Amino acid sequence: MARSFQPGVYLVRVLTDDRTHRLWVAAGSSPEDAVGLVLDAIPEGWSASPALERLTPAEIDGLNLRQGDVQEIVRTIRRC
Numbered sequence: 001m002a003r004s005f006q007p008g009v010y011l012v013r014v015l016t017d018d019r020t021h022r023l024w025v026a027a028g029s030s031p032e033d034a035v036g037l038v039l040d041a042i043p044e045g046w047s048a049s050p051a052l053e054r055l056t057p058a059e060i061d062g063l064n065l066r067q068g069d070v071q072e073i074v075r076t077i078r079r080c
Contacts, residue, residue, distance in 0.1 A: 009060045010034035011051035011073075014042055023051060025073045027065035041070045 010031045014022040024041075026034035031050040038048045055063075063071075 008034070009055060009063065009065055011053050011055060012038040012048050013051040014038060014072075015047045015049075017043075017045045023053070023073055024048070024070060025055070025063060025065070026070040027067055029067075037068060037070045 008029065008031075009025060009027050012024045012026055012035055014024055016022065024038045026037040028034040028037050035048045035050060042048065063073075065071075
């Protein structure tokens, strides 16, 4: 029986050119793949790296992402 591919859902931290952090989510085959997907979606000059935060299974289900989907999920993260 063939098994269908289930992408992982990964959080990616984005640093904008004005040094603001944003949180994105991407459905990819690995955290590195997710970072690449986000880099393709954000403006040139911004950077991206895997985030330490994790989503719960319920949060992941609510996003309804398919392989290759990317979206910003939090407007801005401010460091205290």
